[in-house]
Amino acid sequence: MKGNEAIGEAAIRAGCTAYFGYPITPQNELTAYMAQNMLDKGRIFIQAESEVAAINMVYGASAAGARAMTSSSSPGVSLKQEGLSYAAGADIPLVLVNVVRGGPGLGSIAPSQADYFQATRGGGHGDYYTIVLAPKSVQEAADLTYLAFDLADTWRMPVVVLADGMIGQMMEGVVLPPSRDLADLPRRDWTVGHMHGREARHLTSLDLVPESLEAKVRQRFQRYEEIKAREVRYEAVDVDQADLILVAYGTAARVCLGAKKLADAAGLRVGLFRPITLWPFPEKALAQLAKRGKPFLTVEMSMGQMVEDVKLSVLGQAPVHLLAHCGGVIPTEEEVFEEAKRLLGRG
């Protein structure tokens, strides 16, 4: 199955009842898949007039009780940042899939990881974060999309699935998760509609009293601390005895796994640390590994964005290197292997 379609099917199986999208490459198969399958199932699908409108339709649909989702690629996701900030400020859960392409600006349509900063730092205006999930395969794209809906509901906040053009476009075998019973989704006790005698509810991010707004934001950050304690996900391969640890996520991590195999065959002890949640970032696990003082090599399809989080986690306990490509260029296994060899003095 193609990655974009697997994401769509996983969303439907997770109980997504409202999808709103706008055409942009390289995620078009996802919008088309949702058009066909959501309409066939009598669920809500709208091709919006813009990404701006799409995210606000998601905002409204979720406020009214639907598990709602939108998807796009980098330039379109920039347009969605306004809505994302409002959703974070009004505690409205939603799922946003970003099939990242090369930037800045119109950039390219090739795979990229250059939206890391935008995704992991909130993205829009104001103090907030979103949970960010980074799949490395079509299987994981499906699994993490499925998970994203539950995380969004559990923590009442937007969740971003940060894929890239490679994940979206490639075909792999995938075991799809079971379809959720719509009647059995987590109960939401905060949505609008069906008052039945209760007090009126007002879903808003507005609070003009500074002290009151600060209290609300602090409360939200308290929740973020809980998320950091409970929702960190990562994969670590052969890191305990490694002389060099590769750090990468998504497609770059796939490349690094290939490079690690080359290193294994050459008798080098190279490990791989792969963050799956980019926010919350697995900083404690990385800090623990850094105590050994062995070097890290961060491999990214950007000019080096995650490497800042790696350095913040390592806090000077070990050297942190970077192998960067951007614009849609994907590093090769051989290139990563050569750089690993060089750093280990075996080049």
Place this chain on the structure above:
Amino acid sequence: MKKLYGHPESLKRVSTKYCAGCGHGVIHRIITEVIDEMGLRERAIITNPVGCSIWADLYFDFDSVQPPHGRTPAAATGIKRVLPDHLVICYQGDGDLAAIGTAEIIHAANRAEKFTTIFVNNAIYGMTGGQMAPTTLVGQRATTAPYGRDPEGAGMGYPIRVLELLATLGGTRYLARGAVNNAVNVRKTKQYIKKAFQAQMEGKGFTMVEILSQCPTNWQMDPRESVEWLEKNMIPYYGLGEIKDELAANEDAAAARIYQDDAVACREVAEGMPAGVRHAEDESNEPFAKKGVA
């Protein structure tokens, strides 16, 4: 004894923050009267705009959702699609609807979204302090049009008649323009709102009531002068009344038939094409062109 008149249940018993002579208070009042009359308070949801009426949730005693500036038609689309049996009201000012939210209102209207937009046109940005709005009249002064609105010389454009613009769209079923300058117009406006709400609950497509309203503070007039100014300047330019009304039973049935035929034609065209090829050729557009549906 039968109660003939009272404070609407849907409107909280609080003083508003609105300036003396502002139209929002009256508009809130007639909206809530209609909601009460229709018994829809517990199924009513309003999307507040950005602007003076950003505080609508302080006054309306039913659910509300606050989307970003200009995006209320998109958010209301999401709400109404999820809760089709609810009364969804989009409350927008002129900057919100006719400037920053132009794309959203046009496409929501064109999709025949079944919510009602209450469009408060006071020809000025109120909350931000009197800037030129898309509906500011030619020659009217604003902080950002200090010598008056100059459409072409200073490139400020012309005041937009939104309803006339939307009237060309196939999805719009009821578009009316009222005013709150006097009791007669208030009553008429209330009737327009009721007609629009009823049409919405019957699932008849996009409905909108534009209301010409006073903003004495930013027009820099006292309330009485502002009413006179509205009567002398805004009403002649914009015109009051039902701009488009496709709600009459026979017209509606005819329209429904045409749309149904088109849906069938559309499906036939799609089914007759090779799998994966869904773009229609010239002749496949004929069923639409022949019937002249906009």
